[in-house]
Amino acid sequence: MLIEHEELRHHWYVVAEARDLDAADAGITRPLGVRLLGADYVVWRSPAGELVAAPDRCPHRESPLTLGTVTDGCLTCAYHGWTFGDGGACVEVPSSGVGRRVPPKAHLPTVHARERYGLVWVCPGEPVADIPRVEAEDDPSYRRINSGVERWATSVTRMTDNFLDIAHFPWVHTGTFGIQGQLAVPPIELEQLDDDFYGYRYDVEVANAAGKSSSGLDAPVITRRMTTGFNLPFTVRSTIHYETGLDHLILLCSTPIDDATSYFTFVIWRNDDFSVPGEEVIAFDRAIGAEDRAMLERVPGVLPLDPLATVSVQSDKPSVEWRRRLAALLGA
Ligand code: FES
Numbered sequence: 054m055l056i057e058h059e060e061l062r063h064h065w066y067v068v069a070e071a072r073d074l075d076a077a078d079a080g081i082t083r084p085l086g087v088r089l090l091g092a093d094y095v096v097w098r099s100p101a102g103e104l105v106a107a108p109d110r111c112p113h114r115e116s117p118l119t120l121g122t123v124t125d126g127c128l129t130c131a132y133h134g135w136t137f138g139d140g141g142a143c144v145e146v147p148s149s150g151v152g153r154r155v156p157p158k159a160h161l162p163t164v165h166a167r168e169r170y171g172l173v174w175v176c177p178g179e180p181v182a183d184i185p186r187v188e189a190e191d192d193p194s195y196r197r198i199n200s201g202v203e204r205w206a207t208s209v210t211r212m213t214d215n216f217l218d219i220a221h222f223p224w225v226h227t228g229t230f231g232i233q234g235q236l237a238v239p240p241i242e243l244e245q246l247d248d249d250f251y252g253y254r255y256d257v258e259v260a261n262a263a264g265k266s267s268s269g270l271d272a273p274v275i276t277r278r279m280t281t282g283f284n285l286p287f288t289v290r291s292t293i294h295y296e297t298g299l300d301h302l303i304l305l306c307s308t309p310i311d312d313a314t315s316y317f318t319f320v321i322w323r324n325d326d327f328s329v330p331g332e333e334v335i336a337f338d339r340a341i342g343a344e345d346r347a348m349l350e351r352v353p354g355v356l357p358l359d360p361l362a363t364v365s366v367q368s369d370k371p372s373v374e375w376r377r378r379l380a381a382l383l384g385a
């Protein structure tokens with residue numbers, strides 16, 4: 054099982070969007086329930102506004118805390134009303150009456166949680182690396198567009214492999230940007246793209262199907278100057294530069310729920326004039342993602358980390374290197 058590798062616990066994973074935390078249903082705010090590396094967690098925003106994430110198990114009688122409610126940032130268990138505040142500290146045990154000491158073990162054994170890029174990131178162990186840095190986040194000439202979190206019935210390894218691969222464009226992306234006939238992939242040179250991403254640069258001719266709303270250009274076929282790279286274990290970033298000066302960055306986040314299921318979300322940063330509504334801008338990327346998903350959900354199991362278990366060719370170079378580094382990280 055891939056998810057049983059202890060090393061994976063020490064990295065950050067996207068489990069939700071920050072806006073999911075604040076959704077109320079009929080005036081009642083529920084904490085968020087997420088599943089990561091085969092374990093269930095409850096996540097909510099505490100009175101101080103900080104994220105709290107903890108195993109979805111009440112220390113009292115093990116009721117799922119996700120059945121509880123959040124009031125003024127405090128999470129109240131649905132079973133006997135024990136209530137948890139900042140840092141997961143138990144602040145109230147109703148059956149003990151007012152002013153009684155709370156047993157030290159009543160506090161929740163929290164895990165690391167952070168909000169960045171409009172996303173909720175969780176690390177169940179001790180983080181060995183920071184969340185990958187996207188400089189456009191702090192650049193006012195860029196806007197960020199979040200796309201929502203989906204649940205894909207495929208392994209996170211299949212996703213990362215796919216997001217590093219361009220040879221599937223004319224085969225899988227026939228309904229979006231893939232150009233029939235442009236099948237050969239030019240030689241790929243791998244390099245350190247910046248501090249956080251390792252990958253390659255390439256130019257690709259694509260169908261300008263989404264037209265101006267996506268590329269800012271009218272021509273039927275346009276050239277994208279691109280980079281694609283990975284950050285271990287499963288984050289991929291693609292940057293697209295159009296000749297108009299438009300930059301379009303995509304952060305692709307894949308999270309192992311278990312070996313056969315994953316969360317997927319992408320985040321876009323663009324230095325456009327902000328005139329096209331965000332949802333319109335990402336409609337094209339959404340359609341591309343749906344094409345990948347349809348393919349990947351039919352490929353069973355985890356991608357073998359043993360390079361000899363599958364056959365690779367020149368165009369697989371980025372994925373082969375990612376897989377080699379992942380295997381090294383896992384001590385496999
Ligand atoms: S099980 Fe949560 S308060 Fe009793």
Ligand SMILES: [Fe+2]
Nearest residue numbers: 215221225345
């Ligand atoms: Fe794809």
